[in-house]
Amino acid sequence: MKNRLQVSLHIKILGLVGTLLLLVISLITVMVGYMESREDVANAENLALQTAKTISYMPGVQDAFRSGATLEELKQLTEQIREEAGASFITIVDRSGGVIGTAKDETVAIEETVTASEKELYQAMVFGSSYVFETGSEGGEVLKGVAPVTIDYGDYKKVEGVVTVDFPMKVIHNEILSDISKIILAAGLVFLLGIAGSFLLAKSIRKDTLGLEPFEISALYREREAVLQSVKEGIVAIDHQGVITTMNVAAKDLLDIRREEVIEKNIIDVLPSRELINRIQSPNKTINKELEYKDKIIIVNTRPLIENGRKTGTVASFRDKTEIKKMVDALSEVRQYSEDLRAQAHEFTGKLYAILGFIQLGKRQEAIELIQKEANLQKQVSEMFFSQIHDEKVQAILLGKFAKASEKKISFKVEEGSSLAPLPDHIPLSPLIVILGNLINNAFDAVKDCDSPEVSFFVTDLGNDIIFEIADNGNGLDKGAEYQIFHRGYSRKGNNRGYGLANVKEEVYSQNGAIEVNSSPGKGTVFTVIIPKQIQENNKRAGG
């Protein structure tokens, strides 16, 4: 965090807005200043030209030219105009270039009053044009307006003289300077306002983000995303239009969504289940609703987000009911084992009391017989187990089932010739519990109404596969039921059941194994489960 440049939001906004403002304002200032100065110059030019023209048209001037009036008479007139227009110097010359009228601002130095040259008056004199130009020496530049004095003699007109009017550039420059400083002042004010505004903006953003800096927010966001992706529960969030804003990996797995890009897609285009979409888009919340989705049962929770009475989106979470069911089954299986062992312990306690009774009564022979009988029974069981079945996981499962069988008075035997080395590590306990537990329990259920209930268990791991065989002498399956028993929801035990064999099948497949059922009515049923010892690879299977 520290090696990267972490600037606070304040600095960032101030810097950006400040730079931008400075750029824009200086550009505008330069442009306005330029235009303003151009306009000032244009105004001054216009004023010089118009003053010169006005003087040339003035009856007094025209009369002076007609009658040859003296300089003195014109002096007052020109002085008055000069005063009014703010010009520094006015001259009226006749055709020969002789000055016949002049007026001068006394405050202006002599060297700044420039008499127009013959060249500068040429156009006015020859062509009767009026024009304006800049002239004068360094520091004493003047704007000179020139207009011809055209006298109308009735039949014809004639250019008799020229009026020139000077405006010192210094005055114009000063005007431009004062204009520009006003603009700069205004620009500075706007800049300060902008800075203050961005300061407030930064503050307001900080308030909205709970005082967090943007990088902190992004860190939080990433963390939230990681949390969301790591939970086992599927989570989907949509906005008010049904567009997906969040979907974690678990949701994708659970809802079996293969496409990569789901964010910003509409939920209608992503989910295939109309029912689920309706549930998610409904304005009411859903709690633990079970829905069939593809071949799974999922538990859906939805929670609409309401803001100011309007729905702004929905968050939905999913869990796989099948998985939960499996867990519950495994748990109850384990609980069953402990129950069974307790029952057996109870039985043994009963037998111990019987032996104690025989001994106290002095009936030693009976006591010995009872002990020998029990010992034989145990020996037979343990021999079978411990000599032939070496895998502890299977031993544990079978021991539990023996207890249950003896309690239910079912004859549960491990067939001769069974043998099982310790199972490879890649076969864990829980699938074994599900497979063997369910199959043996089913067998117990199948024989519970028989006169001499018998269930036998056979296992062998000769060859590449481990083969389990569970046989019962019950009534067998109904005709055609072989195909249905593995489907979810098929059960002869009542409603909300029928997960057993479906789970068994799933677990067998998850171990790349196979399951077969062989049933003859009235004679019983045999389930055969084949699980390969080695982790399957496609080419190996093809080769073997």
Place this chain on the structure above:
Amino acid sequence: MKKFIKVLLTMSVIFITAACSGNASGNDGYPNKNIEMVAPASPGGGWDLTARSLEKVLTEQELVDENINVVNKPGGGGEVGWKYLKSKDSHSLAVNSSLVLTNNLLEQSELSYEEFTPIATLATEWQALAVPADSPYKTASEFLEATKEDPNSVKIGVGPGLGNDDHLSLVQAASEFGINPADLNFLVYEGGGDVVTALLGGHVDAVTTSLSEVKDQHIAGKLKILAVSSDEPVEDIEDVPTWQDEGVDMVFPHWRGVMGPPDMTEDEIAYWDSKLEEMIQTDQWQQVLENNDWEDFYKNSKETKAFLQEQHDLYQRLVNDSGLLDN
């Protein structure tokens, strides 16, 4: 962001398509509608005459299939008409003359000749310096000498305003002779006719005007033309010397031409080059020239462009100070 870029792309595609189709239809068979011939003056003047002559010959000789309409836009020494032309498409043309140059040079107009498309120079008149039949000045040289001696004593009539070709031709002649044009004593009359009247009435000592204004009077002996601004002696008055004959190195055409609005295409210019070249060779056009005392002065678009540039430089020199005051 993506959407924004999409919209931007779509819009630029639409614009480009529109621009392309606009261009395509623009080039499609010029001319494809009525042609407007702008005369920047009232009916009856020289420009109006030029415009109507063009219209008549081009139409009657069936050189142009589209209708040609003459439009009069008088005012501002041609400026109103030319400003109007500037806003039109290539189906409008306007008649012009040296005023298109001098208006700008004398700061009377913002329009510059460079803003238009030169089409052709068609004809010219020549300028004449005339004096009364009983004038003491027998030749142009004598006249100039006397003027140089005492500029104020020689009153020269000109009209209708300073800065026109009548005025400028004498300004040039005088400056070539070494007289400061600022010293010339010009009296400005309302028009060409008034100038001649003033001359005949003895109010002025000389006039500078178009040859056509004084040619007939000269032949009739009522006044005397001292010099013409042509390069060769003029038909019917072969006795009158040119300025060059008088030792003043000057040929001063008072030309008339045609120009189009800005940015005409090569094809459009080529169209008029071929049509006008054909036109000036017709007998009808030759008759027009003869009737108006005009002389053939045809230059195509390219030549006109160079001619205008050359004339502009000349006028610029005349208008500024005739090159006399450089010091």
